[in-house]
Amino acid sequence: MSIYQTILIVAAVLILSAAILMAVMRKKHPPKVCAQCGKGSSYGYSKVAETGDGDIIPLCVDCLLQRLDADYLTYDGRAVVVQPVAELPCYLFRPKADWGEAVRSDLEFVLAGLEERCHSCGEEARYAWLNALEPAPVAKLPKVGIRQTLLTAGTRPVALCARCTVRRIGHSLSVQEGGYLEVCGPQGSEDGVVCGIGY
């Protein structure tokens, strides 16, 4: 047998073992599949936050953004929307009554100053977008409020319509690795806050 034949056989054996190994691993961890289109899914979507695992639907990013588009368009209140940060596994809407005193009063403060027209397209604005570049202030927000975490450096919220808000969320998600365990959009007519949540 020539040296080339030996190399070929060794290579074939290696490729075959790798293929078998991958097949076994895939069986152990079946990839999540988008419930809507069958593409790979790295997002869990639910209509209302934390209603139990069974209600979370696996979706790909495109199908997730379609659902969020519908949620943000039909929502009847006004909300502060904090940019999603990759380090926090959930990105949820919670109505005002579900937040502590600090967030409730800051929510009123921010919405009172919300401009009437969308900064990007001029439609009616119902969302106050807040940039968040790091997870630490967002993680602290539920306890200490919005003013002490994300509005400290003279940052101003950006007034946006539903479509432009979801577009910004989509842009943030598209540059992040991984995914989210649970994402839900605003529901009902009570004002609220959309924000990254850890465990």
Ligand SMILES: [Zn+2]
């Ligand atoms: Zn999909």
Ligand SMILES: [Zn+2]
């Ligand atoms: Zn707009």
